[in-house]
Amino acid sequence: MxxxxxxxxxxxxxxxxxxxxxxxxxxxxxxxxxxxxxxxxxxxxxxxQAIRALPRGARGKREVAEGESEQDASAKAAKSLQTSIERSKRMIRKRCKAIRADRMLTLSTRANETRIEVWAKWWDAFRRRLNAMQDFHYVAVLERQQRGAWHIHVAVSGRQNWKLLRSIWLSVIRKSGTDGTVNDSFRGGKANAIFKRIGGKGRAMRHRIATYIAKYVGKDADATTFNKKRYWTSRGxxxxxxxxxxxxxxxxxxxxxxxxxxxxxxxxxxxxxxxxxxxxxxxxxxxxxxxxxx
Structure with missing residues (x-):
């Protein structure tokens, strides 16, 4: 060499x-x-390994060191944020593989809700109610839409009870005065577009689906939004x-x-x-x- x-x-x-x-x-x-x-x-x-052993500060935030310019500090903060994003992507990707995720649900609302903390409460209520009825293994990631609102992509394994999912989701968000939907992102025309984007379609595609879902955690990320919880995984x-x-x-x-x-x-x-x-x-x-x- x-x-x-x-x-x-x-x-x-x-x-x-x-x-x-x-x-x-x-x-x-x-x-x-x-x-x-x-x-x-x-x-x-x-x-x-030495880097991982260092204490971690808030993602994307960094004090200017003595003799360091604002530009250098900003560049290092951006690099730190990107490192955190890559770490989160890796965590999401591997957990998707562990649960054998082979499809993706998308939970959305009619209201243009832009507050992450509201979505976190909705998601917590949704997954608690669903867990009370069945074992629910998931990896959920927030994505910002073009209109500014968020929606949640949820990686799951196997066929789902769509009637139950929609019923629970609507009952949760209607308490906030809004309507919404639960869609299967790997069915119909959307599925064809997604499989074309991730590199094909076939039985042994779970690894590509995991990578595809993981990318959402870093989309349009900045220090303000990434320091708030943008993804959740089930216990166990x-x-x-x-x-x-x-x-x-x-x-x-x-x-x-x-x-x-x-x-x-x-x-x-x-x-x-x-x-x-x-x-x-x-x-x-x-x-x-x-x-x-x-």
């Missing part, structure tokens, strides 16, 4: 060229066969343990790590058909996600 400096790449300040000596391949396999596999350099992994969602598949020594390079990631997937009985991929050569990180096998 060529040295990064010889290729003329601009590397982060924590990368000095020697980080390319070892790679680790880790995997997370869900009950329905979905997998996430990541390969990364040891030096980069240690760097991000258990994520599978992340395990190490391979630890490659200094005689191996990034290409070997990518090959090992594919071998990990194939060795667990999955295929790469319809898989999602991410590769950042600047910091030596490869990620892939595969679909469900059952």
């Amino acid at each position: 060529l040295d990064a400096h010889e290729r003329g790449e601009v590397l982060p300040d924590f990368v000095d060229g020697s980080c390319w000596d070892e790679y680790v391949v880790r995997t997370q396999r869900f009950e329905d066969g979905q997998q996430e596999v990541a390969a990364f350099s040891v030096r980069v992994w240690r760097h991000f 969602i258990v994520l599978p343990e992340t395990t190490t598949y391979a630890h490659l020594g200094p005689e191996f390079g990034a290409r070997d790590a990518v090959v090992a990631a594919h071998q990990c997937v194939l060795g667990n009985g999955a295929t790469c058909d319809g898989a999602q991929f991410y590769w950042n050569q600047g910091i030596g990180v490869f990620w892939m996600a595969t679909g469900n096998t059952e």
